[in-house]
Amino acid sequence: MESHKRMLRILDLFEEHNEGWSAEQLHAVLGYSRSTLYRYLKMLTDSGLLTSLPGIGYALGPRIIELDYRIRTGDPLIRAAKPLMQELVKEFPGTALLCRLYRDKVLCVHQESGSDAFQSNFERGCIRPLSRGAASLIILANLPAHRLLRLQRDNAEEFAKAGLGADLAAVRTGLKKYRQRGWAETHGQVTPGGTGIAAALFDGGNEVHGSLILTTASDGLSEERIRTIAQRVTFYARIISNSLGSTRHKG
Numbered sequence: 001m002e003s004h005k006r007m008l009r010i011l012d013l014f015e016e017h018n019e020g021w022s023a024e025q026l027h028a029v030l031g032y033s034r035s036t037l038y039r040y041l042k043m044l045t046d047s048g049l050l051t052s053l054p055g056i057g058y059a060l061g062p063r064i065i066e067l068d069y070r071i072r073t074g075d076p077l078i079r080a081a082k083p084l085m086q087e088l089v090k091e092f093p094g095t096a097l098l099c100r101l102y103r104d105k106v107l108c109v110h111q112e113s114g115s116d117a118f119q120s121n122f123e124r125g126c127i128r129p130l131s132r133g134a135a136s137l138i139i140l141a142n143l144p145a146h147r148l149l150r151l152q153r154d155n156a157e158e159f160a161k162a163g164l165g166a167d168l169a170a171v172r173t174g175l176k177k178y179r180q181r182g183w184a185e186t187h188g189q190v191t192p193g194g195t196g197i198a199a200a201l202f203d204g205g206n207e208v209h210g211s212l213i214l215t216t217a218s219d220g221l222s223e224e225r226i227r228t229i230a231q232r233v234t235f236y237a238r239i240i241s242n243s244l245g246s247t248r249h250k251g
Contacts, residue, residue: 006030006032006036006040007040007043007044009030010026010030010040010041010044010050011044011049011050011060013026013029013030014059014060015127019056019059020053020056020057020058020059021057021058021059022057022058023037023038023041023057023058025057026041026058041058044061045058045061047061047063048061048062048063048064048066049061049063049064071109072110075109076243076244077098077100077109077201077209077210077240077244078098078109078110080239080240080243080244081098081110081212081236081240082110082112084212084236084239084240085098085110085111085112085212085236086112087236088112088114088214088232088233088236089112089113089114089115089214090114091232092114092214092216092229092232093114093115093118093216093217094113094114094115094118094120094194094214094215094216094217095111095112095113095114095118095119095120095214095215095216096111096112096113096114096212096213096214096215097110097111097120097122097135097212097213097214097215098110098111098210098212099135099136099139099198099210099211099212099213100209100210101139101208101209101210102127104130104151105127105128105129105130106127106128106129106130106133106135106136106139106210106211107125107126107127108122108123108124108125108126108127108128108135109124109210110124111123111124118194118215118216118217119191120190120191120194120196120215121190121191121192121194122135122190122191122215128190129155129158130151130155131155131158131159131161131162131164132162132186132189132190133186133189133190133196133198134183134184134185134186134189134196134197134198134211134213135190135196135198135211135213136211137175137178137184137186137198138178138183138184138198138199138200138211139200139208139210139211140175141175141176141178141179141184141200142179142200142202142208143208144207148168148171148172148175149168152167152168152171153168159171182199182200182234183197183198183199183230183233183234184196184197184198184199185197185198185226185230187218188218190215191215193217193218193219194215194216194217194218195215195216195217195218195221195226196213196214196215197213197214197215197216197226197229197230197233198211198212198213198214198233199211199212199213199230199233199234199236199237199238200237201237201240201241201244202241202244202245203241203244203245204244204245209241209244211237212233212236212237212240213233214229214232214233216229
């Protein structure tokens, strides 16, 4: 493994463990020599990506917070989507979520809430698999065939358990309806008592980039109401996608 990948593997461990890591724990998990491990830790702490705290060990550092602010204020996707998400939750009570496709998973990068009466369990910074939830399924339905093939092969048991199908043909058949109508709908798969309605976001090259979703309470939600929400979500998703395409061409 290249040196930089070995060093970045240290940061990956913080995705799996919310608390601090001691040098001994990192040594046991990673198996690096102590000299190599301490060299990497020094580089990461000097850059601010990690910090060392007495009695806790190594934790994510202040540079992460700085970069998070830069993303929230400068990310073209968030800038394009934020005002539309605010309009969405004004019209329909619930939580609007903006998601990115990230490492074969779905990452929530922004959220807007229109009411305290209903909140989604899928919050900014949370990662979910591609097999469950409307935000994930609409992305999965629009992935290139070769990528869907690899995902189904590598996650066959997970896909089957999620009800997507026992083989690739069944998965494709189940996802086809989402791709054709342009939106996905699930009930209670992420937030108990909640319905998620999502549409895909595409970049300037027409590759699926993420999704826009509204999560609202399932109680009293009619099929007509679901279709009305879906029309609005897909309309806003097209506007955001067009904005991403324009940004790319300007670059």
